Amino acid sequence: MTCGYVKKDRKCLKCMELDVIRLHFILFLLLSPCCSVTSANYNDCPASNGSQTLHHGQKVCDTQSGNQTNDQGVHCTLCYSGHLLNRRCYTVPGINRHNENLGTSEHILCYNPDGYPNKRVAPTPYPTEDCNTQNCKLPDCFCYGARPSLSLYDTPMFVVVTFDDGIYIDSYQHQLRPFFVDNDYSLFNPDGCRLKSTFFVSMDNTVTPKVTDLWKAGNEISGHTADHGLPSGLNDTDYNATVEAIDGMRRILVEETYDSNFVNSIIGFRAPYLRVAHETQYKVLRDLGFIYDTSLVSKSLFRDGTPLWPYTLDYKYKRCDHKFCPQDSYPGMWEVPLNVWVGDDQDYCSMLDYCTVGHNSSTASAKQWFEYFLRNFELSYLTKTPLSFYTHAHLFDVHPNSFQGFIQWLQHITKHYKDAWFVTVQQLLHWMKHPLTHQQMLEIKWGC
Numbered sequence: 001m002t003c004g005y006v007k008k009d010r011k012c013l014k015c016m017e018l019d020v021i022r023l024h025f026i027l028f029l030l031l032s033p034c035c036s037v038t039s040a041n042y043n044d045c046p047a048s049n050g051s052q053t054l055h056h057g058q059k060v061c062d063t064q065s066g067n068q069t070n071d072q073g074v075h076c077t078l079c080y081s082g083h084l085l086n087r088r089c090y091t092v093p094g095i096n097r098h099n100e101n102l103g104t105s106e107h108i109l110c111y112n113p114d115g116y117p118n119k120r121v122a123p124t125p126y127p128t129e130d131c132n133t134q135n136c137k138l139p140d141c142f143c144y145g146a147r148p149s150l151s152l153y154d155t156p157m158f159v160v161v162t163f164d165d166g167i168y169i170d171s172y173q174h175q176l177r178p179f180f181v182d183n184d185y186s187l188f189n190p191d192g193c194r195l196k197s198t199f200f201v202s203m204d205n206t207v208t209p210k211v212t213d214l215w216k217a218g219n220e221i222s223g224h225t226a227d228h229g230l231p232s233g234l235n236d237t238d239y240n241a242t243v244e245a246i247d248g249m250r251r252i253l254v255e256e257t258y259d260s261n262f263v264n265s266i267i268g269f270r271a272p273y274l275r276v277a278h279e280t281q282y283k284v285l286r287d288l289g290f291i292y293d294t295s296l297v298s299k300s301l302f303r304d305g306t307p308l309w310p311y312t313l314d315y316k317y318k319r320c321d322h323k324f325c326p327q328d329s330y331p332g333m334w335e336v337p338l339n340v341w342v343g344d345d346q347d348y349c350s351m352l353d354y355c356t357v358g359h360n361s362s363t364a365s366a367k368q369w370f371e372y373f374l375r376n377f378e379l380s381y382l383t384k385t386p387l388s389f390y391t392h393a394h395l396f397d398v399h400p401n402s403f404q405g406f407i408q409w410l411q412h413i414t415k416h417y418k419d420a421w422f423v424t425v426q427q428l429l430h431w432m433k434h435p436l437t438h439q440q441m442l443e444i445k446w447g448c
Ligand SMILES: *[C@@H]1O[C@H](CO)[C@@H](O)[C@H](O)[C@H]1NC(C)=O
Pocket: 049, 050
């Protein structure tokens, strides 16, 4: 059986799944308005230095620089929620190159069709002075170690639940869909809207229609490479291979969904195994127009009792708890740190999967998992620093009791902590740029 989607390092999707994709697209065409991304959380891009105001999703293209028959594409400036992104775009006649019968409307894809950024930005050295509230101001700069200037009482408690790796049928159906698509347990944020999560997706064995279902339900899809691999990035000759790894995930999704709104929403990245591709990773993320990275562990909680808020990479790194931290300045790029968790043996771990729960995680009860989750929540709640609830759906397969503990924990937090908000990384960064009090968020139903 031939398959139109055979790719390097990517298992061929079964033809049945292809049909699902096609059906999706026919539905997408018929029902397009329901798929548009509009939310109070998406900002327009103000005019700057001669450029015009662009609404979220709008773009201005330089039509001189390419055409649709070669894959060079047209260079466009695209507004994504307040950020002007440089992208190459091209117009696909019809929807699907692999199947000519799928309609004739034009669909604009904005990614880098030849895989490489239009231009490489020269390294920007750090400013000589230290970061402070005078030289680093919101919305585009926030110092490492700073916290928002709201009282503890007014500060909402953010919980950022993220899942890394592939999206598989079983884990989607039994562990992700009930909370993040269908809300089977009727759990809500303080404004009455649903809990949201971010998925750092790699494409190995991923079932693409489930990824788009998660996204359409309001969750965020973020980058985790095409095949869960990344070059070391020690040598600049790794640049192209790093682009292929990081942008490959978006390219596969472009080909399998032909949905530019969806693919353009992918603006964040986490390195597989947290093995950062050294400076090359940050260069590539900047050149490809990514907005944030979340690969760097912070032991601040373990060391000082205070976890770190997200910060921008404008100024020299204050304290590096990871094997590698950026050596250059990346103005406006956010780092969302992985604040360590503390296990029941009092040792710490980078993602909650890696700590010991009870005497031995393999034998820990649902109650022990619940207590582990709650204790770490409370550690962050002391300073109302966002909780890095970073895990893999795989955890629930390896330790089924952890899933029961997770359900109990979600029910407990949503019932007893009226200022706890389960948000995506993008929502958290949106709030960082435009902080509101918990009360203001309630009034405008901020998370809906
Ligand atoms: C503003 O635009 C001018 C002309 O296009 C350019 O030379 C200049 O570098 C820009 N300034 C900034 C800060 O982008």
